[in-house]
Amino acid sequence: MTDAFFFYLFAVLVIGGAxxxxxxxSAVHSAISLIVSLVGVAxxxxxxxxxFLFAVQIVLYVGGIMVLFLFVIMLVNLDQAAKQxxxxxxxxxxxLCVGAVGAEIAYFVRKxxxxxxxxxxxxxxxxxxxxxxxxxxxxxxxxxLPFEIAxxxxxxxxxxxxxxxxxxx
Numbered sequence: 561m562t563d564a565f566f567f568y569l570f571a572v573l574v575i576g577g578a579x580x581x582x583x584x585x586s587a588v589h590s591a592i593s594l595i596v597s598l599v600g601v602a603x604x605x606x607x608x609x610x611x612f613l614f615a616v617q618i619v620l621y622v623g624g625i626m627v628l629f630l631f632v633i634m635l636v637n638l639d640q641a642a643k644q645x646x647x648x649x650x651x652x653x654x655x656l657c658v659g660a661v662g663a664e665i666a667y668f669v670r671k672x673x674x675x676x677x678x679x680x681x682x683x684x685x686x687x688x689x690x691x692x693x694x695x696x697x698x699x700x701x702x703x704x705l706p707f708e709i710a711x712x713x714x715x716x717x718x719x720x721x722x723x724x725x726x727x728x729x
Contacts, residue, residue: 566607573600587633591626598622612692628718635725 577597584590602617699707 563607566603570600570603570607573597573603588630591629591633594629595622595626598626610691612695615692624714628714628721631718632721632725635722 574597577593577595577600580593581590581597584593598617598621602614602622605611605613605617
């Protein structure tokens with residue numbers, strides 16, 4: 561009963577935050593609504609006993625990426641951007657591109673349908689380490705270079721957003 565209550569609570573947070581993210585006029589309000597939605601997703605991860613994903617969702621997305629979004633929103637002059645013309649009347653080209661991509665996806669899904677097979681669940685291995693420890697061991701041993709590359713890319717994104725927002729360097 562408690563799990564169902566928290567599931568519906570987090571589901572309302574996710575859906576409500578998503579709706580407010582799309583419908584708010586203020587970019588700051590939209591970003592805060594996105595934070596609410598991401599917190600709801602983190603809660604759903606916690607209900608599934610995926611503590612590592614819960615922690616990553618809170619620390620990385622809510623704490624890191626959303627702070628970056630808020631920096632960009634605050635640094636970019638949104639009043640000037642709102643006055644600029646947003647659409648350039650190329651609806652026909654856009655619809656043709658959407659149709660072409662949709663046709664490609666349908667073609668590849670139809671041709672490759674036999675390649676998609678549902679794997680059987682592996683037998684539970686008796687491991688002394690928890691899920692988080694196993695992920696940490698893999699992340700800092702086999703996947704250390706991609707992890708560091710991702711951190712450098714995030715740093716470059718932060719520096720790039722500050723440089724783009726400044727009038728003069």
